[in-house]
Amino acid sequence: MASAAFDYSQWPPSLTDDQIGALTQHATTYALSHGLTYLPPSATQPPSPSSVIHAPISLLPSPIPRSLFERAQQLQSSYNILYARVAMDDDFLDKVMGAVEGVGKADEFVGTLWRGWKAIRDAGIVQPLHLGLFRSDYLLHTGGEDGTISLKQVEFNTISSSFGPLSERAAAMHRYLHALTNYYGVLPWLKSENFPLNDTTARLAEGLAEAHKAYGVPSAYILFVVQPNERNVFDQRWLEYELLEKHSIRVVRQTFEELASSATLDADTRILRLAIVPALSPSWSESSLEISTVYFRAGYVPSDYPTTTHYATRFTLERSRAIKCPTIPLQLAGGKKVQEFLSRPGVVEQFIRDTDARDTVTGAKDLRETWMSMWSLDDPNPPVAPADHAIRQCTDEPRGATYARALADSLVLKPQREGGGNNVYKQDIPPFLETLPMQDREAWIAMQLILPPQGVGSYLIRAGGSTPGLNGGNKTVRSETVSELGIFGWALFSRETGVRERGDAGWLVRTKGVESNEGGVAAGFSVLDSVVLV
Ligand code: ADP
Ligand code: MG
Ligand code: MG
Secondary structure, three states: EOOOOOHHOOOOOOOOOHHHHHHHHHHHHHHHHHHOOOOOOOOOOOOOOOOEEOOOOEOEEEEEEEHHHHHHHHHHHHHHHHHHHHOOOOHHHHHOOOOOOHHHHHHHHHHHHHHHHHHHHOOOOOOOHHHHHHHHEEEOOOOOOOOOOEEEEEEEEEEOOOHHHHHHHHHHHHHHHHHHHHHHHHOOOOOHHHHHOOOOHHHHHHHHHHHHHHHOOOOOOOEEEEEOOOOHHHHHHHHHHHHHHOOEEEEEEEEEHHHHHHHEEOOOOOOEEEEHHHHHHOOOOOEEEEEEEEEEEEOOOOHHHHOHHHHHHHHHHOOOOEEEEHHHHHHHHHHHHHHHOOOOOHHHHOOOOOOOOOOOOOHHHHHHHHOEEEEEEOOOOOOOOOHHHHHHHHOOOOHHHHHHHOHHHHHEEEEOOOOOOOOOEEEHHHHHHHHOOOOHHOOOOEEEOOOOOOOOEEEEEEEHHHOOOOOOOEEEEEEEEEEEEEEEEEEEEEEOOOOEEEEOEEEEEEEEEEEOOOOOOOOOOOOEEEEOOO
């Protein structure tokens, strides 16, 4: 799927300093009054905060061709089903994680989760259902042969896919600025029919509510497992409010540390209960809460497990009767190594056929069209070869690494990590390979760089509270940018029931300055944005 040319260099339109000042004031006050917010930076977050800052945001939405935006939405059901099936295929996951050698051994974090899950699996699973709240991330790619723009997948997230509720509010903020100011009539695309609907909060809460319903105990709670000192709490709180208001489901939030002493499993049923000091209980009377669903907003990075007790707590939750979002196999299914494995000849086709109308409207071929070439550093025969004949003939190490060195300028290397800041780019690749032990190579994948449109820009607003010298004011800067589109979806599935899923669960745009390779909003590299369809 490709799109005709849009002149990206006309974005953003020129605005006067007065216009930028007025829009910045409207945008930031809207954000603060609508919970498009973060807790301010501080070494430890107080239990009852007294102030917020607005999330980093853009002043204008970013242009995305309508056909590609709609295509990304159409693909989501197939992606939901694909990753649900991967998570249910023990043999496949064992193979990818490396039953004998490989990721499981080279990567202590992934290996610990994988081995822990295998032990739980062997002892017997009491809860067959898995819940996934997913986000498939894309960039626009200009590198196609015919010069058209296409949609290419960066990665598929299966754990802690964040910024649903905040991105809904970022889209609403742009719609508000448009309704108020008409963006001063600066460009014809800025009109309401080009601002797509974004109802992420309701849709993601619906996924959690479906799991809760399937568990079958209406009075039970949903547990949010959260990181200590989390600043992105409002993105999570909006889901809690939606669950309570629309579904009458109560949420309790705890860290792994708290759960280490509060969580217990009933010996026979493995019902998960949390012991709560009555005064701290979310409801005034209960001291033991039954948990229907465990939603992880922590547990995806090694630093979430500073001690073996933290892993033990994760495994206790995994063994329980509660429905996990995600289970460990579903978390592992979101690894970059799985993404690379699926791209090998014939592999994704084992999970999704091309013309399986019963499944979805899109098939394996359509998914493949959204992929860049990927390979493992120990691959004897990578899918892309350098032009140099001598390098192609080289035999003194696996070609995967040799080719990655030769093609470094057009590649990114990725380990099995989430949360940003872990990848190695372009000219950093050859020296990095020198230091990478042989046995670790299997745990890394090489991926061709997606080439987003150049010359496109945006006005980015960062809260002064986090910028030295701004004394709590805001700074709006015009930058050349890259925008990443994320499409949310959810799936509730088991081998017995098959896959129930929802493909249109809202979307997210994060925009970063071109000078930064990575784009984490929480890490401060990028801002929350929305779409204007062109
Ligand atoms: P993480 O799980 O840590 O978010 P990602 O695969 O999303 O890992 O990589 C982080 C960031 O790196 C992305 O948001 C994107 O900005 C950039 N990136 C990753 N892969 C590519 C690629 N193939 N081409 C261009 N940029 C990429
Ligand atoms: Mg990720
Ligand atoms: Mg990412």
